Amino acid sequence: MLAAVAIGLLLGAGGVGAAWAIAGDGSGAESGAATDARGACDALGGFDEAKFTAKGDEGLVALNRWSGAVTLSAAAAAGDPAYKPLSDSLSRAQHRHAQVFDFDAEVKKDLAQARGICEDL
Template sequence: MQPQELSSAPFPPPPPGSSGPPVPLPRRRNGPLIAALAIGLLTGGGAVGAAWALFGGAGSGPASDAQGACNALAGFDDSKITGSGKESEIALNRWSGAVTLSAAAAAGDSEYKPLADAIMWARQRQANGYDVKKDVAKARSICDDL
């Protein structure tokens, strides 16, 4: 028996019939996806946190959530949501806060479902590029009746 030769390569010897060491697969670039996810989470969390801090976090429950949504909606200017800069960021965060808090209120008490539905309808229309002034006015009218 002859002593086995030690290979200096970090890979095991290739199987018979192959042409050399394995070729590493190209890496997938997940950086942009992870960055977009982080921005989305921070924006959503920031909107809810801002609404809670600005409009009082003393109460809890569906009534408090509905009031927070209405307060965020009261300060929302839909004409600024598509712009850029701080005014657009403020509008986007107030809008996100109104959407999130109205959904939380409706989940806790069906009395607030019309508010959540009106805001969700406006959000869908806004996302599709429609003017939402009338939809936001309807949601504000529901807030006035709460």
């Protein structure tokens, strides 16, 4: 139980840290939902699901990019409903991954959908 809590805290902290690192401090003219969406897409663009379970820094990079993409897409959707499809596809992928602990066909389908949305931004 304690390990599950620790992992949850690590994932949450990683997502917030990645979101801050990607999005900046929000003080510039580029702040807002569009910036969050671009940040989510940048994180997703650098995410390689094959490296998610890698040991060491390679795995941590994948974990934080995944968490950052999900977190920033949610922020974008909260700021502008036009980004809800991006957030929804990443949220579905995250929830499915949490159920099966794998990037199965359903997770990959939602990731592909999110990547397609990113291409159109």
